[in-house]
Amino acid sequence: MADVSLQTTPRVRSGRRNLRLWLPLAWITTLGLAALFAPLIAPHDPLYQDLFLERLPPFFMSGTEPGYWLGTDSLGRDVLSRVIYGTRIALCVSLIAATATCLVGSTLGLLAGYFGGWWDRVISRLIEIWMAFPPVLFAVLLVAVMGTGLTSVIVAIALIDWTRFARVIRAETMVQAQMDYVDSAQIGGARRLTTLVSEILPNVLPSIVALLMLEMGIAVIVEAILSFVNLSLSSDVATWGSMIAEGRNAIHFAWWVLLFPLIALFLTVLSFSQLGEGLKQRFDPVLQ
Amino acid sequence: MAAPLICPQTAPAPALFSVRGLRLSFPDTAHKPLFAPAPRIEVLKGLDLDLPRGQITGIVGESGSGKSTLGRVLVRLLRPDAGQVLLNGQDIATLDEAALRPLRRNLQMIFQDPMSSLNPRHKIWRIVAAPLARYANDTSTRNASAARRDQALRALERVGLDPSFGERYPHELSGGQRQRVGIARAIALEPEFILADEIVSGLDVSSQAQVLSLLKSLAQEMNLTIAFISHDLSVIRHLCDNVIVLNRGEILENGPVEQVFAAPQSDITRLLLDAIPLPELDDKWFD
Ligand SMILES: Nc1ncnc2c1ncn2[C@@H]1O[C@H](COP(=O)(O)OP(=O)(O)OP(=O)(O)O)[C@@H](O)[C@H]1O
Numbered sequence: 001m002a003d004v005s006l007q008t009t010p011r012v013r014s015g016r017r018n019l020r021l022w023l024p025l026a027w028i029t030t031l032g033l034a035a036l037f038a039p040l041i042a043p044h045d046p047l048y049q050d051l052f053l054e055r056l057p058p059f060f061m062s063g064t065e066p067g068y069w070l071g072t073d074s075l076g077r078d079v080l081s082r083v084i085y086g087t088r089i090a091l092c093v094s095l096i097a098a099t100a101t102c103l104v105g106s107t108l109g110l111l112a113g114y115f116g117g118w119w120d121r122v123i124s125r126l127i128e129i130w131m132a133f134p135p136v137l138f139a140v141l142l143v144a145v146m147g148t149g150l151t152s153v154i155v156a157i158a159l160i161d162w163t164r165f166a167r168v169i170r171a172e173t174m175v176q177a178q179m180d181y182v183d184s185a186q187i188g189g190a191r192r193l194t195t196l197v198s199e200i201l202p203n204v205l206p207s208i209v210a211l212l213m214l215e216m217g218i219a220v221i222v223e224a225i226l227s228f229v230n231l232s233l234s235s236d237v238a239t240w241g242s243m244i245a246e247g248r249n250a251i252h253f254a255w256w257v258l259l260f261p262l263i264a265l266f267l268t269v270l271s272f273s274q275l276g277e278g279l280k281q282r283f284d285p286v287l288q
Numbered sequence: 289m290a291a292p293l294i295c296p297q298t299a300p301a302p303a304l305f306s307v308r309g310l311r312l313s314f315p316d317t318a319h320k321p322l323f324a325p326a327p328r329i330e331v332l333k334g335l336d337l338d339l340p341r342g343q344i345t346g347i348v349g350e351s352g353s354g355k356s357t358l359g360r361v362l363v364r365l366l367r368p369d370a371g372q373v374l375l376n377g378q379d380i381a382t383l384d385e386a387a388l389r390p391l392r393r394n395l396q397m398i399f400q401d402p403m404s405s406l407n408p409r410h411k412i413w414r415i416v417a418a419p420l421a422r423y424a425n426d427t428s429t430r431n432a433s434a435a436r437r438d439q440a441l442r443a444l445e446r447v448g449l450d451p452s453f454g455e456r457y458p459h460e461l462s463g464g465q466r467q468r469v470g471i472a473r474a475i476a477l478e479p480e481f482i483l484a485d486e487i488v489s490g491l492d493v494s495s496q497a498q499v500l501s502l503l504k505s506l507a508q509e510m511n512l513t514i515a516f517i518s519h520d521l522s523v524i525r526h527l528c529d530n531v532i533v534l535n536r537g538e539i540l541e542n543g544p545v546e547q548v549f550a551a552p553q554s555d556i557t558r559l560l561l562d563a564i565p566l567p568e569l570d571d572k573w574f575d
């Protein structure tokens with residue numbers, strides 16, 4: 001009897017949950033493919049300027065030129081091609097920066113939450129000190145010191161945001177460390193590090209994954225912000241942030257230059273955060 | 289009535305555990321002064337007791353009397369402040385974790401709340417097999433892990449669970465089945481000693497009876513020494529050979545169950561016996 005109810009109740013709710021998982025996954029996969037095959041997909045060179053074709057509107061308006069689906073910017077560069085090439089930077093930064101942030105923050109959170117004592121005191125103090133810095137100022141300072149470029153953007157994101165992981169994962173680890181299965185592992189002869197990795201980590205993992213996805217979204221935004229203030233990459237690389245920055249100047253007569261990268265940015269951030277929640281529920285054997 | 293009671297002091301049965309002068313205190317964080325260490329609350333105030341080998345010893349007492357704390361010292365989840373805990377003559381009171389590890393396979397524990405003591409993210413077979421794998425010498429080969437799985441499934445069978453339960457997660461089991469998994473994990477290593485801390489208090493009456501009769505029969509089969517912590521004097525009376533009554537960290541009574549129940553030494557025990565209703569338990573439960 002218990003089996004029947006266990007297997008039927010989740011199905012009722014699974015429809016909406018699956019949508020929450022599959023829609024973001026579809027969008028991110030699309031972006032991934034676009035990034036990988038950008039030279040094949042993009043109709044034009046994202047950097048090629050054609051001053052005769054400047055500020056062409058997108059395809060659904062009048063006065064368009066065939067082949068320029070989303071129009072062109074003030075320098076006559078193809079918006080669609082630039083959005084497609086922009087996914088490369090966006091995904092690259094979000095993947096590397098978020099993973100690095102996650103590894104650093106989660107590890108410190110797990111250690112502080114499980115071992116307590118000096119570990120916790122040192123790591124918690126570090127988190128507090130770190131969070132006293134205003135993050136944007138911190139990022140700008142870092143990039144100013146390290147010089148602009150992809151590496152400094154990634155390092156800046158990891159250095160700023162590891163505290164988010166550390167705080168959340170520390171709290172969750174502390175809750176899990178109180179559970180009897182931790183004592184039970186000790187009774188069963190497990191070493192402390194083994195207990196942390198094979199007993200506690202699987203229970204904290206859904207939160208780590210959810211935070212990782214959120215962080216990927218945040219990384220996309222941070223990269224865009226740094227591009228926006230010209231601190232990310234040199235202007236000869238197409239990024240969503242630099243497109244938004246340039247589009248802002250032309251918003252009254254060529255709003256599409258601003259709008260399309262903004263939509264791409266918005267959908268990506270939204271997808272990552274939804275995917276995080278969806279995966280968290282998907283991974284939970286109790287909710288499944 | 290006139291049958292002579294066997295006195296534990298004169299009986300030759302050697303004790304598995306001998307505890308002498310056991311003291312333990314916790315820091316009282318609620319009353320911690322700002323710049324000084326917290327004062328300590330003494331929870332165990334110099335206990336002397338023996339747990340005879342192959343017998344079930346009940347530990348009763350009101351809430352907060354230190355039953356769980358005593359039990360956790362025996363399995364060395366806690367380290368006492370002072371005193372000896374002799375296991376087969378070896379003092380384990382101050383051993384560090386590395387020195388304890390080889391001894392732990394002999395000191396198992398069944399927890400009160402199986403939902404909390406079974407890792408929700410591990411399958412049942414893995415929960416039971418994990419301690420087996422840690423104490424095996426041949427962990428490297430793939431055959432060994434398959435053998436471990438079989439061993440775990442056999443332990444499940446031994447507690448009356450079909451091997452198919454091995455593929456389930458803890459939340460897919462009933463309360464009674466979960467507690468059987470807890471028992472299976474404890475007996476899988478074939479230990480000498482098992483601490484059972486209120487293992488039936490979360491179960492309904494019929495599951496309680498089944499789990500208790502299972503424990504009793506396993507204890508006989510495997511010649512287990514068990515420390516059985518409970519609030520329920522009627523359960524203690526039917527299950528245990530000996531009983532220890534704790535009150536505020538001190539031992540009030542210590543002796544064979546019939547003796548303590550027939551002639552309690554202290555007023556508090558008498559009150560305990562009076563206050564707790566003793567429904568007539570069906571002895572068939574335990575057969
Ligand atoms: N980790 C701890 N830190 C501080 N005090 C503790 C800790 N564990 C237990 N105590 C205190 O020690 C005393 C004895 O606790 P213990 O859990 O041994 O009681 P118990 O007899 O098992 O009670 P119950 O029947 O409610 O389980 C209680 O007053 C409790 O508050």
Ligand SMILES: [Mg+2]
Nearest residue numbers: 355356357485
């Ligand atoms: Mg207790």
